[in-house]
Amino acid sequence: MSAISELSxxxxxxxxxxxxxxxxxxxxxxxxxxxxxxxxxxxxxITIGPMLMSLYLSFTDYNLLQPPEWTGADNFIRMLSxxxxxxxxxxxxxxxxxxxxxxxxxxxxxxxxxxKGLRGLPFYRSVFYLPSLLGGSVAVAILWKQIFGTTGLxxxxxxxxxxxxxxxxxxxxxxxxxxILLHVWTFGAPMIIFLAGLRQIPTMYYEAAxxxxxxxxxxxxxxxxxxLSPIIFFNLVLQIIGSFxxxxxxxxxxxxxxxxxxxxxxxxxxxxxxxxGQFDMGYAxxxxxxxxxxxxxxxxxxxxxxxxxVFYDD
Amino acid sequence: xxxxLETLPAxxxxxxxxxxxxxxxxxxxxxGTLAFSRAQRTKSLVKHAILILAGGLMIYPLLWMVxxxxxxxxxxxxxxxxWLESLxxxxxxxxxxxxxxxxxxxxxxxxxxxxxxxxGNLISCSMAAYAFARLQFTGKKLxxxxxxxxxxxxxxxxxxxxxxxxxxxxxVNTFWPLIVPKLLATDAFxxxxxxxxxxxxxxxLDEAARIDGAGxxxxxxxxxxxxxxxxxxxxxxxTFIWTWNDFFGALIYLTDxxxxxxxxxxxxxxxxxxxxxxxxxxxxxIVSLLPVFLVFLFxxxxxxxxxxxxxxx
Numbered sequence: 369m370s371a372i373s374e375l376s377x378x379x380x381x382x383x384x385x386x387x388x389x390x391x392x393x394x395x396x397x398x399x400x401x402x403x404x405x406x407x408x409x410x411x412x413x414i415t416i417g418p419m420l421m422s423l424y425l426s427f428t429d430y431n432l433l434q435p436p437e438w439t440g441a442d443n444f445i446r447m448l449s450x451x452x453x454x455x456x457x458x459x460x461x462x463x464x465x466x467x468x469x470x471x472x473x474x475x476x477x478x479x480x481x482x483x484k485g486l487r488g489l490p491f492y493r494s495v496f497y498l499p500s501l502l503g504g505s506v507a508v509a510i511l512w513k514q515i516f517g518t519t520g521l522x523x524x525x526x527x528x529x530x531x532x533x534x535x536x537x538x539x540x541x542x543x544x545x546x547x548i549l550l551h552v553w554t555f556g557a558p559m560i561i562f563l564a565g566l567r568q569i570p571t572m573y574y575e576a577a578x579x580x581x582x583x584x585x586x587x588x589x590x591x592x593x594x595x596l597s598p599i600i601f602f603n604l605v606l607q608i609i610g611s612f613x614x615x616x617x618x619x620x621x622x623x624x625x626x627x628x629x630x631x632x633x634x635x636x637x638x639x640x641x642x643x644x645g646q647f648d649m650g651y652a653x654x655x656x657x658x659x660x661x662x663x664x665x666x667x668x669x670x671x672x673x674x675x676x677x678v679f680y681d682d
Numbered sequence: 683x684x685x686x687l688e689t690l691p692a693x694x695x696x697x698x699x700x701x702x703x704x705x706x707x708x709x710x711x712x713x714g715t716l717a718f719s720r721a722q723r724t725k726s727l728v729k730h731a732i733l734i735l736a737g738g739l740m741i742y743p744l745l746w747m748v749x750x751x752x753x754x755x756x757x758x759x760x761x762x763x764x765w766l767e768s769l770x771x772x773x774x775x776x777x778x779x780x781x782x783x784x785x786x787x788x789x790x791x792x793x794x795x796x797x798x799x800x801x802g803n804l805i806s807c808s809m810a811a812y813a814f815a816r817l818q819f820t821g822k823k824l825x826x827x828x829x830x831x832x833x834x835x836x837x838x839x840x841x842x843x844x845x846x847x848x849x850x851x852x853x854v855n856t857f858w859p860l861i862v863p864k865l866l867a868t869d870a871f872x873x874x875x876x877x878x879x880x881x882x883x884x885x886x887l888d889e890a891a892r893i894d895g896a897g898x899x900x901x902x903x904x905x906x907x908x909x910x911x912x913x914x915x916x917x918x919x920x921t922f923i924w925t926w927n928d929f930f931g932a933l934i935y936l937t938d939x940x941x942x943x944x945x946x947x948x949x950x951x952x953x954x955x956x957x958x959x960x961x962x963x964x965x966x967x968i969v970s971l972l973p974v975f976l977v978f979l980f981x982x983x984x985x986x987x988x989x990x991x992x993x994x995x
Contacts, residue, residue, distance in 0.1 A: 378830070396818065396898065397819045400813045400817040404809070405809075406806035406809060406810065406867050407809070407810035407866065410806070410863065410866025410867050411832070414844065415832055415840060417843070418839075418841075418842075418847065422842050422843045425843065478733075481732060487730075488730075492733050492737060495740065497982075499744075502974060504927045505929075505971060506945040507967035507970045511743055521746060564990035609836070613838065615930055616929040636838060643842055643845075644845075656838045
């Protein structure tokens with residue numbers, strides 16, 4: 369069971385104590401809090417404390433040297449007229465809304481091909497999974513920078529066919545596309561989750577459908593898709609949350625500046641530049657909260673929309 | 683509902699607890715090759731062809747990087763093939779000593795952070811997981827919900843104040859900001875993974891130990907921990923890979939070249955070199971990927987199980 373379904377079942381079961389909890393002497397608070405101590409300290413000192421602090425800082429002007437100065441909603445008002453920020457949002461949204469569906473579609477497609485008792489499955493699975501382990505590294509970002517460079521691998525191959533390719537990452541029109549492709553390249557992790565999900569679908573459904581004369585395509589839309597929809601939903605939520613936070617690839621491929629002409633300036637990259645380049649910590653904090661808000665809104669939309677397309681058979 | 687990493691192909695939503703058999707699929711072996719019709723054979727051939735093509739395309743850039751790192755530098759810009767005429771090790775020797783310190787220095791730094799993070803995650807997450815999975819206490823549901831939410835919390839919301847906090851303690855350019863959060867179970871994802879696993883361990887074992895007079899520390903150390911080795915292995919492997927690859931944290935906290943970990947060292951390498959030394963840059967990239975690749979090779983079983991159970995990157 370995934371963290372997401374756990375969370376939603378937690379909210380469903382609210383108020384109903386299980387038989388276990390009703391046991392009179394079933395509580396061991398002291399032992400529990402001792403076991404939880406590291407986590408609790410972390411929660412307060414590393415997570416909630418800094419969150420509240422950054423909420424406060426987002427309403428101040430703060431450069432690390434002088435004490436924070438309360439400026440009200442100034443940072444947020446500045447954002448409204450910050451063209452680079454608007455551009456960074458556009459870049460990030462493009463990345464998320466093209467990259468994530470594309471990646472999941474490829475993951476699902478390969479998982480479907482792999483699923484049906486294929487010989488050599490473990491080998492194929494490993495080959496497809498490996499890139500998703502390496503994809504977040506600086507080394508692969510460096511490789512990407514070369515491959516899609518003016519004299520990179522892609523253009524060398526194109527030249528064999530007599531095609532003169534553009535400088536993919538030096539051209540503002542294609543730079544973001546190259547990074548999206550890197551994201552799609554790491555489809556192995558969601559593919560593994562799809563594979564596990566496909567294995568949970570009882571074969572008798574397909575057998576019954578076959579008896580009734582359903583075609584493969586009908587079986588896919590009427591059995592596979594509904595049965596797999598919770599897993600698709602799970603992948604979608606996680607990938608969207610993760611993709612909004614992408615940083616390393618854009619940073620390395622663009623040499624840290626989000627170029628060419630801000631075409632790979634991800635929101636997180638701009639946040640980093642504001643906070644740790646210009647030490648405008650107040651503005652960076654405000655940006656971080658905007659990011660949290662955006663991710664929260666899209667996750668909520670996802671959950672609401674899921675009522676209409678995700679199928680739970682229990 | 684319980685999910686045991688060992689026994690279930692997992693990523694399940696409901697079939698495990700619904701009381702019906704989970705696997706109706708016929709055993710794969712029973713579809714003997716004898717039963718293969720010609721049409722089926724063609725279909726399977728087409729599938730293999732697609733997979734080999736797609737897989738080849740996926741892996742080609744990596745293979746090409748390995749081969750290119752063993753080539754004279756100028757060939758990187760005009761040789762898209764994988765054919766090696768001679769083995770050139772000079773990229774590795776020049777790359778190794780291209781920065782202030784030999785590359786091994788950065789690998790040792792990375793190793794220190796990785797080991798610290800692994801130990802931190804193993805200890806703190808397993809303790810928290812034991813409490814969530816086995817103990818009844820006030821506020822359990824609330825805390826558990828918060829823990830699940832923190833899995834999805836973007837790192838950026840806390841990074842600025844966290845940086846301020848750690849810089850005030852004087853921890854910038856030390857490894858502490860990268861290790862201490864792990865000691866405090868902030869990688870809640872692993873707490874969740876372990877909770878899932880412990881729930882799959884029969885409670886009778888705890889009860890038996892309790893009747894023998896064991897307290898919670900003893901039950902945890904002697905009963906639960908030895909049984910949750912697979913979950914600990916998954917945690918170790920994922921922590922290794924994520925920490926080894928971690929760029930953002932290192933970029934922010936480690937600005938002194940003495941303290942660089944591998945990702946920030948590579949980044950410094952990119953910045954310092956002109957486009958002419960791609961060979962040595964590739965060589966050190968390969969060196970940096972090697973540990974992850976080895977872990978992947980030997981720990982695949984745990985990786986795939988872990989990812990399928992909990993669905994992560």
